[in-house]
Amino acid sequence: QQPVQSPQAVILREGEDAVINCSSSKALYSVHWYRQKHGEAPVFLMILLKGGEQKGHDKISASFNEKKQQSSLYLTASQLSYSGTYFCGTEREAYSGAGSYQLTFGKGTKLSVIP
Amino acid sequence: DTGVSQNPRHKITKRGQNVTFRCDPISEHNRLYWYRQTLGQGPEFLTYFQNEAQLEKSRLLSDRFSAERPKGSFSTLEIQRTEQGDSAMYLCASSLKGGPLHFGNGTRLTVT
Numbered sequence: 001q002q003p004v005q006s007p008q009a010v011i012l013r014e015g016e017d018a019v020i021n022c023s024s025s026k027a028l029y030s031v032h033w034y035r036q037k038h039g040e041a042p043v044f045l046m047i048l049l050k051g052g053e054q055k056g057h058d059k060i061s062a063s064f065n066e067k068k069q070q071s072s073l074y075l076t077a078s079q080l081s082y083s084g085t086y087f088c089g090t091e092r093e094a095y096s097g098a099g100s101y102q103l104t105f106g107k108g109t110k111l112s113v114i115p
Numbered sequence: 116d117t118g119v120s121q122n123p124r125h126k127i128t129k130r131g132q133n134v135t136f137r138c139d140p141i142s143e144h145n146r147l148y149w150y151r152q153t154l155g156q157g158p159e160f161l162t163y164f165q166n167e168a169q170l171e172k173s174r175l176l177s178d179r180f181s182a183e184r185p186k187g188s189f190s191t192l193e194i195q196r197t198e199q200g201d202s203a204m205y206l207c208a209s210s211l212k213g214g215p216l217h218f219g220n221g222t223r224l225t226v227t
Contacts, residue, residue: 002157032215041206042158044215087157089216101146102171103216105157 001026003090005106012078012113020073020109022088031064031071032089032103035082042087045073050093075111083113117141119219121207127225128197135193136222140209147190148216149182150206158206164190197226 003024010018022031030049034042046057048064048071056062059076071090075082089103120139128134140147145166150158161180162172166187179197184190194201204223208216 034216041218041220042216044217047215089158101165102160102163103148104160105150107155108157 001092001104003088003104003106005086005088005109007109008107009110010112012082012111014080014113014115015077018075018078018111020075020086020088020111022071022073022090022106024069024090026069026090027093028064028066028069028090029093030091031062032091033062033071033073034087034089034105035084036087036108037084045086078111078113080113080115083111085110119207119209119217121205121219121222123222124220125223125225127227130199130226131196133193133195134197134224135191136205136207136224138190138192138207138209138219139188140190140207141217144209144211144217145187146210146212147184148208148210149190149192150208152204152206152221153202161192161205194224197224199226202226 003022006021012018032047033045036042050066062073064071085108087105087108089105091103122137147164149161152158160173162182164184167184179195182192202225204221206218206221208218210216
């Protein structure tokens, strides 16, 4: 049930764009995105609920395709501060149609932004 | 909002000993989660509380692990008869219903 993230790692130069994908084999209620820097706790980026909405703030946005059970995180004009490991966390859809409350994380995508 | 607090930050113990970790969530958050994270992996779900009720526990979790959240406030995670495979970072997170998880800085456990 662990979501699959791709790519596993990516190296960018400042100003370049990147896309990180997250896919699940189960019906999803929501997808969360977090960034974790070395030695620190994961930090929340955004939540997407089923319905295919796209969210974003600053130069980071995400989409959720509930039919394909896939979410993508878009980082544009990357900055050095974007470096870290990005995790998607997926919340299964319960039989009631609501969320199951349990968040299952992928193995992460390590993003390195170099000058 | 003082954030999620976890104690201790580091714990070194010998195999076979029992350890207990504490988590103080953000005060108005009714949900509390425990996760375990090893190097190069994402956080692995252990258990979840809504207020004082433990609603879900990972099937992967050994009976040596137990968690409590008395009165729906702080939570403790106890590991009995520790094994070297228990070495990991133990993360606590709290949230409001439907909201994002706020993680603490974790307790790093090393079992020798």
